[in-house]
Amino acid sequence: MHEWALAEAVIAFLMSASHGMRRVRCVKLRIGELYQMDMDIFITALHEIAIAEDSKRFADMKITWEKEKALFKCRHCGNEWNFKRREDDEENEAIHFLPELIHAFSRCPACGCPDFDVVRGKGILVERIEGEQQ
Numbered sequence: 567m568h569e570w571a572l573a574e575a576v577i578a579f580l581m582s583a584s585h586g587m588r589r590v591r592c593v594k595l596r597i598g599e600l601y602q603m604d605m606d607i608f609i610t611a612l613h614e615i616a617i618a619e620d621s622k623r624f625a626d627m628k629i630t631w632e633k634e635k636a637l638f639k640c641r642h643c644g645n646e647w648n649f650k651r652r653e654d655d656e657e658n659e660a661i662h663f664l665p666e667l668i669h670a671f672s673r674c675p676a677c678g679c680p681d682f683d684v685v686r687g688k689g690i691l692v693e694r695i696e697g698e699q700q
């Protein structure tokens with residue numbers, strides 16, 4: 567059910583970000599690859615929660631999204647690399663719910679250091695909101 571919790575957080579943001587708009591026409595999202603969530607459920611949840619909050623403002627809202635590739639950077643040697651899916655489903659499941667856990671499963675491929683930053687790919691970003699002002 568974490569798609570619904572995330573959708574609620576995004577709509578809470580949209581509510582304040584679109585304050586003063588009569589209608590929201592189009593919302594563009596960028597979804598971090600580490601979330602690996604069910605986008606159909608997420609988009610449905612966004613629409614349902616938005617309509618429940620404000621049936622007029624969000625009646626014609628279109629939602630588009632693109633995936634943001636994860637990028638890691640080693641704190642030791644500065645090497646950067648992308649996320650590779652593991653064969654082990656349980657690991658993927660854990661990472662899906664808690665992106666921070668990636669640290670427990672990954673090492674820098676260049677120097678083997680476990681100390682690295684997640685530069686991109688673990689957030690949900692609202693890139694653009696288009697609508698009609700009041």
Ligand SMILES: [Zn+2]
Pocket residue numbers: 640641642643644645674675676677678679
């Ligand atoms: Zn390194």
